[in-house]
Amino acid sequence: MIIWPYxxxxxxxxxxxxxxxxxxxxxxxxxxKILGYEWNHSLNGGQAxxxxxxxxxxxxxxxxxxxxxxxxxxxPKPFIEAAAIDGASPLKRFxxxxxxxxxxxxxxxxxxxxxxxxxxxxxxIHVITDGGPxxxxxxxxxxxxxxxxxxxxxxxxxxxxxxxxxxxxSLTVIQFRYIxxxxxx
Amino acid sequence: xxxxxxxxxxxxxxKTEVIHGISCDIKDGEFVVVLGPSGCGKSTLLRxxxxxxxxxxxxxxxxxxxxxxxxxxxxDIAMVFQNYALYPHMSEKNMAxxxxxxxxxxxxxxxxIRNAANILEITEFLDRKPRQLSGGQRQRxxxxxxIVREPKVFLFDEPLSNLDAKxxxxxxxxxxxxxxxxxxxxxSVTHDQVEVMTLGDRLIIMxxxxxxxxxxPLEIYERPATRFVAGFIGSPGMNFLPxxxxxxxxxxxxxxxxxxxxxxxxxxxxxxxxxxxxIRPEHCDLAGEQAGMMHLNVDHVEILGADTLVYGHFGExxxxxxxxxxxxxxxEKNTILPLVVSTKNMHIFDKESGKRIGD
Numbered sequence: 224m225i226i227w228p229y230x231x232x233x234x235x236x237x238x239x240x241x242x243x244x245x246x247x248x249x250x251x252x253x254x255x256k257i258l259g260y261e262w263n264h265s266l267n268g269g270q271a272x273x274x275x276x277x278x279x280x281x282x283x284x285x286x287x288x289x290x291x292x293x294x295x296x297x298x299p300k301p302f303i304e305a306a307a308i309d310g311a312s313p314l315k316r317f318x319x320x321x322x323x324x325x326x327x328x329x330x331x332x333x334x335x336x337x338x339x340x341x342x343x344x345x346x347x348i349h350v351i352t353d354g355g356p357x358x359x360x361x362x363x364x365x366x367x368x369x370x371x372x373x374x375x376x377x378x379x380x381x382x383x384x385x386x387x388x389x390x391x392x393s394l395t396v397i398q399f400r401y402i403x404x405x406x407x408x
Numbered sequence: 409x410x411x412x413x414x415x416x417x418x419x420x421x422x423k424t425e426v427i428h429g430i431s432c433d434i435k436d437g438e439f440v441v442v443l444g445p446s447g448c449g450k451s452t453l454l455r456x457x458x459x460x461x462x463x464x465x466x467x468x469x470x471x472x473x474x475x476x477x478x479x480x481x482x483x484d485i486a487m488v489f490q491n492y493a494l495y496p497h498m499s500e501k502n503m504a505x506x507x508x509x510x511x512x513x514x515x516x517x518x519x520x521i522r523n524a525a526n527i528l529e530i531t532e533f534l535d536r537k538p539r540q541l542s543g544g545q546r547q548r549x550x551x552x553x554x555i556v557r558e559p560k561v562f563l564f565d566e567p568l569s570n571l572d573a574k575x576x577x578x579x580x581x582x583x584x585x586x587x588x589x590x591x592x593x594x595x596s597v598t599h600d601q602v603e604v605m606t607l608g609d610r611l612i613i614m615x616x617x618x619x620x621x622x623x624x625p626l627e628i629y630e631r632p633a634t635r636f637v638a639g640f641i642g643s644p645g646m647n648f649l650p651x652x653x654x655x656x657x658x659x660x661x662x663x664x665x666x667x668x669x670x671x672x673x674x675x676x677x678x679x680x681x682x683x684x685x686x687i688r689p690e691h692c693d694l695a696g697e698q699a700g701m702m703h704l705n706v707d708h709v710e711i712l713g714a715d716t717l718v719y720g721h722f723g724e725x726x727x728x729x730x731x732x733x734x735x736x737x738x739x740e741k742n743t744i745l746p747l748v749v750s751t752k753n754m755h756i757f758d759k760e761s762g763k764r765i766g767d
Contacts, residue, residue: 301493304460309506309557310481319505323497 229285233278233343237350240278244351264352268359271352275360278347283339287332294328295321326406334398341391363387410471410484410560410593411436412457417466419452426452428617429466434610437591439584441608443598443640448614450597451565457595458563459483470560486554487563491570492546494538494553502538503553517556524555527586544575551586562587564596568603580606601641605629613637631755635762638686638755644717644730649685650759653678660685660756663723666701671751675766678758683765686755689717689732692747700746704729706739718745 228236243251246263255262264270298321306316345364348354354361354369361369363383371380412434419427427449434440442450455461457468459480467474475483486506494502500521501508507517525531528548538546547567554562567583568576584607587594598604604611605625613620613628613636621633632638638646651660657679659669675683695701702722710717718731718739731747739745756766 299491299493301489301491302495304458304480305487305489305493305495306505307460308458308480308485308487309553310509311505312481315509320495326497 225288226285228282229289231282233282233346234350236278236282237275237347240274240281240347241351244274264356266356268356271356271359274351275344275347278351279340279344282347283336287336290328290332291325294325298324330398330402330406333402334395337394337398338391341387363390412561412593412595413467413469413472414453414457415467415469417453417456417468418464419449419456419461420464425464426617427456430612430614430619432612432619432622434593434595437593439587439594439596439607439609440612441596441598441604441610442612442614443601443604444614445599445640449617450599450614453614454487454563454565454595454597457561458485458487483561484559485561485563486557486559487565488547488550488554488567490566492538492550494546494549496538499537500534502549503556506553506557520556520558521552524552527555527589528552528582543571544579547571547575547579551583555586555590560593562592562594564594564598566598567596568598568600576600576603583607601643605641613640631764632686633764635684635686635757635764638757638764642688642690644689644732646686646688646755647729648757649687649727649729650682651685653681653683655680662702663725663727664702668701668751668754670754670756670766672766675756678765682759684757684759684762686757687729687749688753689730690715691753692729692731692733692749694733695746695748697746699748701749702729702747704731704745704747706741706743706745708741709737709739711736711738720745 231239243249244262244264246252246265249262252262262270264274302320302324303316306320311319341362342364344362345368348360348362348365349368352360354365364387367380367384367387370376370383374380414430414432414434416429416431417427418425418429430453432440442453444450452461456463459475459478463476467476469475470483470485495505498505503521503524504517507520521534522531525534528551530545530548530552533541533545533549536545538549541549547570551567564583568579571579580603583596596603596607598607608625610622610624611628612622615634615636621628621637628637629641632641632646635648639648649663651662653660653675654667656674657670657676658674659667660683662668662685692702704718704720704722706718706720708719710719713736714734716733716735716737718733718737719728720731721728729747731745755764757763758765
């Protein structure tokens with residue numbers, strides 16, 4: 224059940240959020256109105272990123288959950304038992320033994336999720352906001368598409384995609400250089 | 409320093425009962441080894457003492473205080489796991505972990521680690537993570553992690569099974585020396601019977617969830633209480649021959665029609681019945697042609713250097729026999745060896761119950 228969202232296409236996740244947050248028919252928008260909050264993400268640029276984030280994260284959480292579950296199950300029980308004998312409370316055991324032993328999984332997921340955020344959120348944005356309002360959700364990967372295919376500025380679009388690639392590569396390199404040091408295999 | 413008392417302990421997993429009532433009093437400073445084949449419940453027993461398994465029925469007390477409902481942390485024990493369970497992301501902190509959690513001052517922790525590292529000579533490995541250590545070094549770190557805690561009881565779960573043969577002998581001596589120096593009550597679990605003979609002050613031999621025998625290694629070697637115990641201790645295992653007991657219970661008839669008189673007035677209670685005669689391979693000796701009680705037809709010879717193991721058969725129904733002879737012998741296949749065995753080294757078991765009978 225928990226992994227079902229991962230089976231949904233990004234666009235489907237986007238449509239789901241689009242309807243939930245839609246100012247006219249959306250149930251979440253309705254409740255917010257009842258609570259006295261004026262919700263209109265198609266006009267308010269500050270609000271527009273929110274449904275995008277929700278849709279993208281909802282789809283990805285299940286995937287992350289699976290990896291963490293696998294990571295948890297791969298931790299041999301004697302470690303936890305040894306810590307219990309050493310006198311650690313369950314919470315302490317989690318923070319000092321389980322959590323560090325999950326760090327390879329966590330590191331892998333950080334890298335993958337950042338790449339996901341840069342590239343695979345395209346469908347979600349396309350469905351929910353089309354990069355608007357007023358470019359508030361126009362992230363680079365969407366802008367590449369928008370400028371290239373809609374604006375027909377192919378040169379600029381190609382240049383932006385190179386910039387995007389450089390950004391992601393350098394982010395990944397930074398992660399491997401500085402975060403991986405703290406990871407225990 | 410503590411005594412441990414195990415009183416009529418039972419353990420069930422779901423509907424299966426795996427330990428059917430075990431009792432044992434372990435004195436302060438004693439080293440008790442629990443021995444048995446795989447799946448006999450020995451590890452479960454140890455884990456119940458450690459508090460990692462719930463005790464279904466019965467009582468375990470450390471220093472007189474019942475610990476049934478105490479968390480492992482509150483029992484003041486330390487355990488060496490079979491695969492050591494060293495925290496892979498810590499170096500010397502592995503040893504400090506238990507102390508830090510108990511909020512011991514830093515200087516004291518450092519002092520204890522240095523002392524323990526000196527005892528087992530691992531000072532130069534202190535800053536290494538477990539994956540940078542060899543099997544023997546990991547074993548030492550695991551033991552040091554127990555030593556620094558200065559617990560009331562040491563528990564060892566098959567501590568030597570992951571080491572190669574040479575290291576095993578060395579670590580065995582070291583564990584024994586350490587235990588004697590520190591005088592900490594220790595319980596070890598193993599299926600290695602050499603380990604048992606040398607390590608323990610007292611043994612518990614477990615068979616299928618029951619304690620088949622509790623006693624000193626020599627006692628168990630010399631007077632095994634059941635056929636199971638007799639076959640389990642000693643390598644190669646004891647030879648068992650089903651033989652008839654005479655009508656007056658004074659002698660047995662070996663295959664090959666040799667009569668063997670029994671000591672201490674025989675076994676009148678089982679006269680005329682078939683019994684199991686147990687003879688250890690090392691208690692058979694070569695004899696002159698005339699004096700031989702058994703004439704062994706050699707099948708196979710293993711020369712170990714110090715000893716020679718001879719496997720063969722004898723008598724009309726080809727009873728199998730293994731013999732350990734001192735020094736080196738070269739026997740051809742099908743050589744007939746006359747053998748003697750002294751009556752004082754014979755063990756007699758009831759055929760049905762497998763219990764030791766007679767002397």
